[in-house]
Every structure is written in structure tokens, then in C-alpha cells.
Amino acid sequence: MQIQLENLVPVPLKDKILQRSSDVWNRQISFTPSKFIKIKAPSGTGKTTLVHYLYHVRTDYTGQVLVNGKAWTAYSKAAIADMRQTQVSVVFQDLRIFEQLTALENIELKRVMGGQPYCTAEKVTEMASRLNITHVLNQSGKTLSYGERQRVAILRALVQPFQWLLMDEPFSHLDDENAHRAAQLITEECKARHAGFILTDLDDDTRFAYDIHYNL
Template identity: 35%
Template sequence: MSLKIECLDVGKSYAGDGVTTNAVQHINLSFSKGEFTSIVGPSGSGKSTLLSLIGTLDSPTSGKILYDGEEIVKKNKKAISDFRFEHIGFIFQQFHLLPTLTALENVLSPLFARKVPYNKIERAKEVLEQVGLSDKENSLPSQLSGGQQQRIAIARAIVHKPDWLLADEPTGNLDTETGERIFDLIQELNQQEGCGVFFVTHDPKLAVKANRMITMKDGMVLSDKKGEFA
């Protein structure tokens, strides 16, 4: 179980054509499992980069990120992959469902090559029920609405019960009403499962529903507020 994430003077830069771009810089933040954190800011402010770093999809060029005091990205690729599988679930703006697989098979896909201490099909059906789509388990993505596809993607993200759920603009391709339902579902999972949630969004109406809101600009944290904003 991963209970705490610490970002210690974290920076990420990219070099190209003789120019260095600082995607994020001087990030000092800590997060506790169970928190629901929204991350807001204009395009290019570093929100998605920060999420990729926290999710171990990328590594910092300066500073370090600790998970319960351990620097996971210093380990070998298999250890990083195993950590990510055990502790982190991802939800993206694009649903990334495999078009030739049914809803149930898409939810199962992270488990295909893994040994787990539970029945994979039973677990997949359980999380489909959690997201309200038990009746769609045999449907292909093309037979589902955008909101339903995102629910399948959420079920896939939580199938191994992650400690942290990282959502990068998960409502960006949805209409307002559907987006609010997706937010409510993620909030419900946060409360029921106790997972920490990082919710990157451009929608201020959703951002203020979190119990912590981080505002970014030009790769830096402008503010970090806790409490009720709504």
C-alpha cells in the first residue's frame, strides 16, 4: 500500500533545437492517500507533465518524488512497472479502449499478463457494476456512448484497486452533464475505496468540488488550497 507521495523540488525539462523548455520546475508538494486533489491552470502550465511524473510514466530531470519515502523511478523498468500496476490507475481524456475487445475484456486488459490473488473475471464484473455498466459487458466500444466509454475506462483503471487514481482531463471530451456524472463517479470511488485522486481539469465548476485545489502556471505551483471551494 502506498500512503504518501512527496515531490521534492521536482523539475522536468526538455531540450531541442538548442532550446531548453522547463515543463515543470520547483514543485514541492506532498499528498496523502484518500485526498481528492484537483489540478488547474491554462494549457501548457505543466498539469499533465506533473501527472506523468507522479504516475511514474516519466522521471524528473531534477529533484525527486518519494512514495512512502522510496524513490521508485531509480529502480529498474520491471520494478517501476510492477509498482505502477500495484498502486496507480490512469484515466485519460481519450478513452484508449481497444476497439475489438468487449467492455469486459477492456476492463480485464491490465490483468492479462499478471498473476493476481483473485478471480480476474469476477473482479472485472465487480468494477463494471461499480460504474453502472453490468449490462454492457459484451458491448464493443463502438456500441457505447462517450460517457459509457469513459466509465469503462474508469473500471479498467480501478480493476486492481489502486491506491492512487490519476485522471487527466477525463471529462474533456464529454458534454457538461455527462462530465459532471463522471466527476461524481470518481468522487464516489474516492470516498468508497479511499484512493487518492489527482483530477486535472479545465473546468472550474468541477475543480472547486475537490477538497484540495492546486493552481499551476508556467510549470510552477501558484497556489495550493485546502478546504471547501464550492
């Protein structure tokens, strides 16, 4: 799955963005499949906005986001839904945990969405153990701490097939040990699938062996 940006500029941030230098906005960029990509983004420069554009939940921009050479806006709703189930997964900054469901039910939504589960229930249990969240799997989403929600959202993103994993500040509420555990699991899963990720964050970090760095 090839992703390209063609002079992409968010309309709400246009005046602010065009006054500063960016490696991403208003540029022509091609994200190479299977690469680990870090986008360092100071507050207010559109980090979350970019993830929303890449996942096509917002379209308030000029320029284009191209997927396999075709603009997101040219795809049908059914085609976009299929790509979200099989080619691109996401960890939103606001996590989007369904509070009326248990942690496990939140995870299962993605695992069984395509009809044929991508990984086994045993694999889910194994990954939950590695992320230190086995003890909360049967708790409702509303009872989880933010750090627990973050790890549930990461696991939910990993239980579906993908070629690209989009992550917006995925470790912001995790201590070093749990962030390290999550980064290890993400690395292993991406490499096993020959998949890449695009991670946006405020700071530099050494949790991954990034192939490319951009400044937003």
C-alpha cells in the same frame, strides 16, 4: 502511498515554466494519502506531462518524484509494475483504449491483471450501468465514441485496487449528466478504499469536494 515532488521541472517546458508562478513546478509538495486534489492547469503548462511523471511513464525532468520516500527511478521494473497493479491507477487524457478489444475486454485487462480479481464481474456490470455504458460493453473499442471511451477508461481504472487515482481531464467529452454520474462513482469508490485522487483539468469545477487546489 506517499507521493512527493522535489523541485520537479519538465525539461521540455523548463524555460516557459520558470517564467511563471506555479504551485507545483519547482516546489516541494507532499500529496497526502486519501485527499481529493485538483490541479488547475492552463493549456501548455504541463498538465499531461505531470500525470505521466506521477505514473512514471516519462522521466524527462529535473528534480524528483518520490514514492514512499524513494525516487521512482530507484525502483525496479517489477516493483513499479506491482505498484501500478495494486497502489496507483490512472485515466490518461488519450485514454489508451485497445481498439481491437471490446469495451469489456479493455476493462477486464485491469480487473484480472493481478491474478485475483479485485471486484466481481457483477460489480463491473453495476458500475457500467451507473456510467450508462452497458450497451457498448460488447462493442470493439474502435466503434466507441470519445465519450464512451472516456467512461470505459474511468471504469477500467476503478476495477483495480489503488491508493491513488490519477486523472487527466477525465470528463472532457462528457455531458453534465454523465460527468456527474462518473464523479459520484469515483467519489464512492475512493472513499470506500480510503484512497485519494489527483485530477488535472483546464477549468474550475464543483463535481468533487476537493481537499486541496493547486494551480499548475
